[in-house]
Amino acid sequence: MANPQDIYYVPSATRPVELAAAFTRMGHEVTLLYWPLREVDRKFxxxxxxxxxxxxxxxxxxxxxESWENMRRLIGLGRDADIIQFQxxxxxxxxxxxxxxxxxxxPVCxxxxxxxxxxxxxxxxTETFGALVYALERLVPRLCSTITVSSQALRDKAVKLGVPQENIFDAPVxxxxxxxxxxxxxxxxxxxxGIEGPLVLYxxxxQGASYGDLFLRAAEMASKLRPDAHFMVVGGGERLGMLRSAARALGLGARLRFSDYVPHEEVPEYLAAADVVVATFARNETTVCKSPLKIVEYxxxxxxxxxxxxxxxxRMVGEGxxxxxxxxADAIARGVSELLADDTLRAELSVLARKRAEDVYNWDATAENMVRAFTRGLEVGRARRRPLALLAKYLDNGLKLHESGSVKE
Incomplete structure (x- = not known):
């Protein structure tokens, strides 16, 4: 497995880490190559x-x-692998x-x-980097043995690019x-x-494509409908300061708490404290393809x-x-107020939410579907094996000789 993010400092790198763990629980051997942030870039x-x-x-x-060195490492790691997967x-x-x-x-997935x-x-x-990503997002799916997709919108994109349906597998968060x-x-x-009373948590x-400001506006509206409610934002990033200022301007004061960054291992304890949890989004090209991690953890x-x-x-929330x-913000506020006003409804939704995760949205289920993609990849890969496999042997031997100082000019 290869991932371009730092698995220790980038929250969105949860996906490859949890999938690697799920594959291991299934009895597979897994190696995860990741791109660590330089110390100067570790801002959080x-x-x-x-x-x-x-x-x-x-x-x-x-x-x-980096490209040459990472390729050298991946070739070395991949010699005994059955399949290479990247995100x-x-x-x-x-x-x-x-x-x-x-x-x-x-085979590559x-x-x-x-x-x-x-x-x-x-x-x-830069625009140049954006153009390169644009080109790769249209080229890469066509080059791979199989692909896994986290949403229906991405599946539709893959089909439009000409990827055969039998080579596309669903893999939600x-x-x-x-x-x-x-x-x-x-x-x-x-x-x-210091929270006493109902807690609404986001x-x-x-940073980036987050919608914490929408939650703050909804919290301000909901606070007027439910003066006893408290609100919390769990997470950190470059927009935290701006959101603190916005909260003060909205008059939320001590009724809104910010946790800043918390280790992923502590997330369950924070969610356990909440009576209602919120996921706010705008509709755009990014969110239409989203399979949000926060939803499945809720x-x-x-x-x-x-x-x-x-x-x-x-589809993810279902009946939960x-x-x-x-x-x-108004629609979110009304939804929050409706749930806070009905203890029975909250209890019913709690059971349904957990069942949704148990039935569909858990890493073990996603990993099982990915293994199907790998199995298909092995079938496709065997039909498309390239003579360049021989080059790997000579390249690897040459690198070992070079590192040992045995290469003679």
């Missing part, structure tokens, strides 16, 4: 303390000759993974979990069910933040949900919550 606290037991983790490199079409990872797989004659083009257009530093207990009430968190990264925690209707959200029109 570490969000993952450790990696799951049994997963072999190898750090790649950033800067300088995201971003240049450093996708190009290295596809070329390494071709050199080794191995692309895990497509976001509309990378729309994200690059909005958040990447999931949750580790054993880490979430619907019967827990998060008393330590409530004491820590969780997410406060489900696993057995917390009634109020969520904006974008992308996969309605209320889905409202996107980009509407």
């Amino acid at each position: 606290p570490r969000t993952r303390v450790s990696v799951p037991e049994g997963v072999r983790v190898v750090a790649g490199v950033r800067g300088g000759f 995201k079409c971003l240049p450093p990872c996708s190009i290295v993974s596809v070329v390494a797989a071709w050199i080794l004659g191995k 692309y895990d497509w979990d976001d509309n990378e083009t729309s994200i690059a257009r909005e958040y990447m530093p 999931g949750a580790r069910l054993d880490r979430f207990d619907p019967d827990e009430r998060g008393e330590r968190i409530r004491r820590q933040y 969780m997410g990264q406060l 489900l696993a925690a057995g917390r009634p949900i109020v969520a904006s209707d974008v992308g996969e959200v309605r 919550g209320i889905v409202v029109e996107p980009d509407s």
Whole structure:
């Protein structure tokens, strides 16, 4: 497995880590190559303390000759692998993974979990980089043996690109069910933040494509309907300061708490403290392809949900919550007020939410479907094995000789 993110400092790298752990529980041997952030780029606290037991983790490199060095490492790691899987079409990872797989004659599976083009257009530093991502997002699915997709919108994109339906497999985000207990009430968190009364919680990264400001506007409206309610934003990022200022301007004061970054291992305890959980989104090219991690963790925690209707959200929430029109603070506020006013409804939704996670949205279920993609990839790969596999042997031998100083000019 290859992933272009730092699994210790980037919250969105939860997906590859949890999938690697699920594969290991199924009895597979897994190696995860990741791209660590340089120390100067580590602007926020570490969000993952450790990696799951049994997963072999190898750090790649950033800067300088990173593509060559990471390709060398991936070729070395992939010699004994049955399949190479990578996530995201971003240049450093996708190009290295596809070329390494071709050199080794191995099947390659692309895990497509976001509309990378729309994200690059909005958040990447240069137009050139955005153009490269645009080209790769259309090329990479055609080069791979199989692909896994996290949403129906991404499946539709793959089909339009000409990927055969039989080579596309669904792989939504999931949750580790054993880490979430619907019967827990998060008393330590409530004491820590001095919360007495109903708690409405929003969780997410406060950077990039986040909608914390929409939650604040909804909280301000809901607070007028329910003066006894408290609100919390769990997460950190470059927009945290702006959101604190916005909360003060809205007059939320001590009724709104910010946790800043919390280790992913502590997320279940925070969710356990909540009476209602919220997922706010606007509808755009990015969110229409989303399979949001926060939704599945809300489900696993057995917390009634109020969520904006974008992308996969309605299908994910199912009967475990209320889905409202996107980009509407008023709709979120009304949904929150409805749930806070009805203890029986909240209890019913809590049971249904947890069942939704147990039936569909957990990492073990997603991993099982990915293994089907790998099995198909082995079938496709055997038919498409390239003579470049021989080159891998000579390249690897040459690198070993070079490192040992045995190469003579």
